[in-house]
Amino acid sequence: MVVTVEKRQLTCPLCGGTEFQVEEGKLDSKWGFTAHRVRVVICKNCGYVMLFYEGRTIWDFD
Secondary structure (H helix, E strand, C coil), rough: CCCCCCCCCCCCCCCCCCEEEEEEEEECCCCCCEEEEEEEECCCCCCCCEEEEEEECCCCCC
């Protein structure tokens, strides 16, 4: 039995670019009770910003 695994590549939904700047970030809720860790992916071609959810956190020291 042969199993093939297809590797997917992220592409920008706006311009189709495949080169990105990746940063880690945190978003706070309106009242500051919860915070969400996110991965921020920015297209190097057009500047389109995508957020990918990394989970909640209780460490909110802002």
